[in-house]
Amino acid sequence: MTRVISTTVNNIKTFHITAENALPDKYGDRANRRIGSHAELKNRISFIQEFEFTGSSRQVHISRDCLTVAVSGEYPPQIKIFDLPDLSQTTVFSVRRSPAHFEFLTDDWSKLGALRGDRKFDLYTKGGIFASISLPIRCRNFVYNPPTADVIMSSEDSQLLRLNLELGQFVQSIPACAQNGNCVAVSDVHQLIVCGFDDGQLEFYDPRDKRSLAAVDLGSEVTQVAFNKSGYKVAAGLSTGDVLLFDIRSATPRLRYSHRNDTPINSLAFQNNDKYLLSSDSRGVRIYSLENEGKFYTSFETKSQLNHMIPFPDSGLIFAATDAQKVQTMFIPELGPAPRFASFLENLINDVEAEEQDGTPLYENMKFVTRDELEKYGGGHLVGSSALKPYMHGFFVHRELYKMIVSQNEGTELEDHLKRTRMEKKEEAEKAKIVAQRKAPKKDLGDLEVTENDSKRKAKKKMQMVNDPYYLD
Structure with missing residues (x-):
């Protein structure tokens, strides 16, 4: 369960679905009375179930089919896979x-690659780990190029390692101009490779002839690189907190801005058909509008140290891995609509804005019910009315209305139960009655009647004759 907090920067609202522990509704009314109307304890909604780690989260990635999100975290070290439609x-x-670093190797989550710091590259399938490959050189980052089936790794030995997954072996490496490569990216359009180094070099490579095409000295350690969707622009994040945007046809940056925190850039992403550029450091996320000459759009910060962020494609939803236990989720309506799997966020935002206007706490004195539960208690006719607020797979309903529906249904059930109990008791009483056994009238046996003067032998003979059907009328 989570609660919603909104912040406003540059007149753009960011809604934080902040991760905090919630009090389960199973504790009942007594616990709710103790909570009272405290907004931080009352106004909670659930988003993705178990979207958390016992320690912290490190990286978050979205599959290309936009149906799965994977998050790495600790402790213990894990990679969790979440189904977004469910x-x-x-x-x-x-x-x-x-x-x-880890990435999806297919459009879905059937194959996944993870680079470890102990010179190991692990391959995962849906059944678990498939192979663990030893690397000849320590590598810091990698990117997968689907057309060639190459995993391209930035190493610490003046070269880019290439592991071909179709052949199952290492192929010819790409020589680099600098020693330690920090990050690498490849364009989906023309397969041009870009790598950032710790000495400030930004180098471009042609995968066809395995050589360097151009290099730009940025003056500070390059920590992140990213291509836009068209492949003509590349963004580079520096250790000083600066972000530079280049056109690959020019060595002069088209845009340069700073986070002003003197912390390295840890994530870069283009959003909504390259209209926006998102960058993050350990403090928060800054967004710039590229269609508006690179002007500042908005920003937000996280309470815990931010390790990695990624926006959901063509939407205003952003996932962030932080040092908090739960994975942070932010929603910016002006940036884009809510994804289909999270369409309920639109109604949620409207409720939050209504709360801010009239001061009524969000979802105060309301209870979540499923459609089946509503039908069970005879409240199906309320679907579509203002009495119910649709949310995920059910509805929010006022507690007083819920109690009334349940009490009416329980009253009918009680009457049926009492009537059934009375009938059962009546049937049991009928079965328990003692019926008087009437004795058959005594027959006149005449000479066959046993008398006191008869001997045992004679009495026995008379009894046999009495029981003999021949003598019975």
């Missing part, structure tokens, strides 16, 4: 060491 956890991969 808003629930699918499986958990236990890893020996928290991966430095």
Whole structure:
């Protein structure tokens, strides 16, 4: 369960679905009375079930079919897979060491690659770990290029390692101009490779002839790189908190801005058909509008240290891995609509805004019920009315109305139960009655009647004759 908090920067609202522990509704009215009307304890909604770790989360990635989200975290080191249409956890991969980087290798989550800091590259399938490959050189980051089936890794030895998954072996490496590669990216359009190094070099490579095409000195350590959807622009994040946007046809940056926190950039992403550029450091996320000459759009911060963020494609939803136990989720309506699997966020935002206007706490004195539960208690006719607020797979209903519906249904059930009990008791009483056994009239046996003067032998003979059907009328 979570609660919603809104922040406003540059007149753009960001709704934080903040992760906090919730009091289960099973504790009943007594516990709810103790809570009272405290907004931080009352106003809670649930998003993705078990979207958390016992320690912290490190990275979050979304599959290309937009149906799965994977998150790495600790402790113990794990990679959790979540199904977005069902808003629930699918499986958990236990890893020996928290991966430095991982990615989906297919459009769905059937194949996944994870790079560990101990010179190991792990391949996962839906059944678990498939193979663990030893690397000849320590690598820091990798990217998968589907057209060539190459896993391209930035190493610490002036080269880019290439592991071909179709051949199942390492192929010719790409020589680099600098020593330690921090990050690498590849364009889905023209397969151009870009790598950032710790000495400030940003180098481009052609995968066809395995050589360097151009290099740009940015002056500070490059920590993140990313291509846009068209493949003509590339963004680079520096250790100083600066972000530079290049056109691949020019060595002069088209845009440069700073987070002003002197902390390294840990994530870069283009959003909504390259209209926005998102960047994050350990403090928060800044968003710039590229269609408006690179002007500042909005920003937000997280309470815990932010390790990685990724926006859901073509929407205003953003996932963030932080040092908090739960994975953070933010929603910016002006950035884009809510995804189909989280369409309930639109209604939620309207309720939050109504709360801010009239001061009524969100979902105060309301209870969540499923459609089946509503039908069971005879409240199906309320579906579609203002008495119910649709939410996920059910509805929110006022507690007083819920109690009235349940009490009416329980009253009918009580009457049926009492009537059934009376009938059962009546049947048991009828069965328990003692029926008087009437004795048959005594027959006149005449000479066959046993008298006191008869001997035992004679009496026995008379009894046999009495019981003989021949002598019975």
